[in-house]
Amino acid sequence: METYTAWKTLITAGESVSAWQRFYVYFYQAFIEKDRWQQYLQGVGTTLYVTVMALILGIALGVLVAVVRTAHDQQRPGHGNVVLGILNGIFKAYVTVIRGTPMMVQLMIMGFVIFSSSREFALVGALTLGINSGAYTAEIIRGGLMAVDSGQMEAGQSLGLNYVDTMRFIVVPQAVKSILPALGNEFIVLLKDTSLISVIGGQELLYAAKGVVSRTYEAMFPYIGAAVIYLILVMIFTRLLGIFERRLRASDRR
Amino acid sequence: MTGVNRMTGAEAAENVLTVKNLKKSFGGLDVLKGVDLDIRKGECVVFIGPSGSGKSTFLRCLNLLEIPTSGEIRFDGVSMTDPKTNIDQMRQRMGMVFQHFNLFPNMTILRNLTLAPIRTGHLNREQAERKAMELLKRVGLEDKAGGYPAQLSGGQKQRVAIVRALCMDPEVMLFDEPTSALDPEMVGEVLDVMKELAKSGMTMVCVTHEMGFAREVADRVLFLDGGVILEQGTPQDIFGNPKEQRTKDFLNKVL
Numbered sequence: 001m002e003t004y005t006a007w008k009t010l011i012t013a014g015e016s017v018s019a020w021q022r023f024y025v026y027f028y029q030a031f032i033e034k035d036r037w038q039q040y041l042q043g044v045g046t047t048l049y050v051t052v053m054a055l056i057l058g059i060a061l062g063v064l065v066a067v068v069r070t071a072h073d074q075q076r077p078g079h080g081n082v083v084l085g086i087l088n089g090i091f092k093a094y095v096t097v098i099r100g101t102p103m104m105v106q107l108m109i110m111g112f113v114i115f116s117s118s119r120e121f122a123l124v125g126a127l128t129l130g131i132n133s134g135a136y137t138a139e140i141i142r143g144g145l146m147a148v149d150s151g152q153m154e155a156g157q158s159l160g161l162n163y164v165d166t167m168r169f170i171v172v173p174q175a176v177k178s179i180l181p182a183l184g185n186e187f188i189v190l191l192k193d194t195s196l197i198s199v200i201g202g203q204e205l206l207y208a209a210k211g212v213v214s215r216t217y218e219a220m221f222p223y224i225g226a227a228v229i230y231l232i233l234v235m236i237f238t239r240l241l242g243i244f245e246r247r248l249r250a251s252d253r254r
Numbered sequence: 255m256t257g258v259n260r261m262t263g264a265e266a267a268e269n270v271l272t273v274k275n276l277k278k279s280f281g282g283l284d285v286l287k288g289v290d291l292d293i294r295k296g297e298c299v300v301f302i303g304p305s306g307s308g309k310s311t312f313l314r315c316l317n318l319l320e321i322p323t324s325g326e327i328r329f330d331g332v333s334m335t336d337p338k339t340n341i342d343q344m345r346q347r348m349g350m351v352f353q354h355f356n357l358f359p360n361m362t363i364l365r366n367l368t369l370a371p372i373r374t375g376h377l378n379r380e381q382a383e384r385k386a387m388e389l390l391k392r393v394g395l396e397d398k399a400g401g402y403p404a405q406l407s408g409g410q411k412q413r414v415a416i417v418r419a420l421c422m423d424p425e426v427m428l429f430d431e432p433t434s435a436l437d438p439e440m441v442g443e444v445l446d447v448m449k450e451l452a453k454s455g456m457t458m459v460c461v462t463h464e465m466g467f468a469r470e471v472a473d474r475v476l477f478l479d480g481g482v483i484l485e486q487g488t489p490q491d492i493f494g495n496p497k498e499q500r501t502k503d504f505l506n507k508v509l
Binding site for chain 1: 317343
């Protein structure tokens with residue numbers, strides 16, 4: 001503490017200082033002074049909270065949209081279900097709009113237009129990210145379902161299994177393996193995209209770093225610190241996914 | 255319709271499958287241009303013909319894996335093409351064997367065989383497993399029950415695929431070029447199973463390039479060309495004394 005104050009005075013006075021002294025002062029100022037590390041920690045907490053909420057919402061939406069759209073496309077011609085047709089139309093529009101507009105714009109519309117009176121910035125952010133992620137997840141899942149050899153569906157049907165059973169026991173289990181890597185990628189993108197919610201006031205990791213920058217007038221350490229934390233989070237996430245994938249593969253030795 | 259008219263009224267009553275003026279087109283391409291056919295109970299019907307003649311499409315129309323553009327298919331008196339018909343239930347009574355086996359790679363052999371009987375409520379688990387093991391024994395694969403499809407050779411896969419269809423106790427078996435994807439030395443083991451099946455009185459509709467099988471096992475051989483049945487008759491008629499020039503040309507090429 002004394003070292004910090006002494007060296008800080010040198011720098012403000014414009015005296016020449018060593019690189020080590022400069023590093024020490026700025027690092028101390030960015031993370032340790034006034035227990036600022038707690039702000040980053042809280043930021044990480046919000047980041048993880050938003051990621052998990054958005055993930056759950058994204059997967060739920062993605063599965064729903066993918067299942068409805070696949071079922072719609074696999075109907076016998078001339079035997080279309082009206083409800084399925086309407087839902088398919090809505091979901092198609094949803095995917096088009098979400099994939100066709102920037103995430104930042106979606107966040108601002110949600111934060112400043114639709115939920116402009118809400119103070120739950122992180123929740124609004126999680127909602128927006130979840131809706132966004134759902135569109136991409138839906139396409140990933142749909143792609144995985146369609147990538148299963150059509151002979152599998154035919155074999156199930158030729159045995160007299162109904163559509164739901166054929167999907168449940170034959171197509172979906174085979175699709176999961178090809179979906180998982182792409183889905184993992186989507187999760188990582190989602191985790192990093194939570195940094196965007198700082199623009200609508202969500203107090204996540206980048207928001208914390210920004211706060212420190214505005215108080216210390218020093219940008220390097222807070223931002224690089226945030227980058228390192230994101231990197232560590234992503235690496236942990238990747239590791240977990242790897243373990244999960246290996247476990248899935250181990251369950252079907254063939 | 256030439257050969258079929260030989261049937262008497264009593265025989266006609268035993269028709270399991272009746273196809274009337276079946277047409278199927280993909281986009282602008284007419285693959286089937288009006289096929290009429292009656293298949294009697296216990297009969298083994300074999301389709302031959304050049305590739306692209308519509309043999310497989312016809313077979314796949316029979317259990318509605320392809321939706322006919324027009325025409326009617328009746329199975330045991332029930333119209334397959336009627337939208338009100340429960341197709342899943344009808345398919346439970348028709349087995350199908352595919353060129354590429356289409357076993358379920360995510361399940362053990364035993365599970366491949368028992369999934370449909372159990373899920374459709376035909377048999378409980380114990381009954382289904384007993385039946386599956388019985389049938390596996392008949393094709394000499396009972397030791398493979400716990401293995402996965404990827405551990406089998408092509409011929410073994412196809413025998414399992416036949417057993418999978420038989421586990422549903424079908425009234426008709428459809429074979430879509432069952433030996434075309436096999437190494438030559440494995441064709442025999444699959445044909446043997448099919449021959450035995452035909453001998454046991456199963457109604458069979460086969461699309462195949464195995465002329466030897468057609469000659470030996472078929473009750474009736476149909477030559478399909480350009481989306482129509484050009485000629486049909488007993489194997490002796492078709493192979494020994496073909497009437498149409500196209501049939502002669504085709505047989506000259508393959509025999």
